[in-house]
Amino acid sequence: MSYRGRFAPSPTGLLHAGSLVAAVGSWLCARHAGGQWLVRMEDIDPPREVAGSAAAILGALPAFGLLADEPVIYQSSRVAAYAAAFEQLRKADLVFPCWCSRSDLAATGGIHRDGRCVARPDSQRTPAWRVRVADEAISFIDDLQGPQQQRLRDNVGDFVIRRVEGYYSYQLACVVDDAWQGITQVVRGSDLKDSTPRQIWLQRCLGLPTPRYLHLPLVLDAEGRKLSKSDRAREVDSSSPLPALHRALRFLGITPAETAVHPSALLEAALADFEPRRMTQCSDHRPA
Structure with missing residues (x-):
């Protein structure tokens, strides 16, 4: 099977620096492998959703040069x-x-x-x-x-x-959809690394394939805490995307091309010298 990766945000707030790092990291891995990059909106927890955040996240991604290869899947339609x-x-x-x-x-x-x-x-x-x-x-x-x-x-x-309310868990929905979409590698933040053994267990129970996993270091706030949409982490500015995109690339251990004047050009320049294993040199740290 050819490479298929994905970025799967939840609509609990706006796109922040940590989410952008996960999106860029997963995009780079997919493009490096010559594969496809998908976007899935994990909107299966209505009590935690922030009105308008799903549309805001999806509207911001193209401004950073991040274009999905297939239509966005909403988990709310997959119950x-x-x-x-x-x-x-x-x-x-x-x-x-x-x-x-x-x-x-x-x-x-x-x-x-x-x-x-x-x-x-x-x-x-x-x-x-x-x-x-x-x-x-x-x-x-x-x-x-x-x-x-x-x-x-x-x-x-x-x-x-x-859950008691009838909502299916993130673990089950994620496993079902990764298999349905044919995801071959899951690239996401290290805050979800602890979920991986549970997801592998569910894959075994359901007879589903297990993709490869790559967990990126986390972007932390000024107090050393993980950025979180639910904690109202500051939104990245999609009206002026280059500064945030530069910071995301540096976090991933990539020196951005200073001459690139458009997000797509910046990403393509980063891809030209990208090697996933080099990201091991980066570690959890506060955003610039």
Whole structure:
């Protein structure tokens, strides 16, 4: 299969410096491999969405020279696919309903490890649904950060794939859509590296392929915290895109072409000397 990568923002705020780094990094990896770059809007958590942010993010990307090769996919239109995957897991007895409260799980640090609900079933309440995990290590090679390993049962436990409100989890939706879109490498921020073993577990349970993974260092704020749209991180200025694009490239370890006067030209110049493994030289640091 030819290379297919993606940028998958959530509409919880505007495009900020950290999101731009993820978008540029994934675009460069896709173009370096001679492959396709897709955009997917992960709008499956309505309570966390900020009105207008999906349109604002999608409107900003072309200003930075980032043009998707296929129409944007909205996860809100894919609920039937997530329901089908959930039903597949349910029929295989890989998931179970759970009425546990935080106090029920306090003794285990909030981690559910029993493979079944430890609380009394309550017909008056809608349960969450958790997927059972095995007591084994999940290993993968991060294309930037090297070998990774996590024991799901110890570190995460049986995790929720359908919430009490009926919303399907990020983990399930991401796995279903990466397989459906034929994604061959996931390039994203290191804040999502901890999700990768859970997603690999779901891929195994659903019989789906596992893509390669590359997790980029995080852009931090002045206090050393990860930039977050939900924390109202400052929006990058799409009306004057070159300064933010220069900073994103420098963060990724790329010296931008000072003579480029258009974002597309700047990206093409960066691509000419781009090698994904060189990004190992960059590390988490505050934006310029």
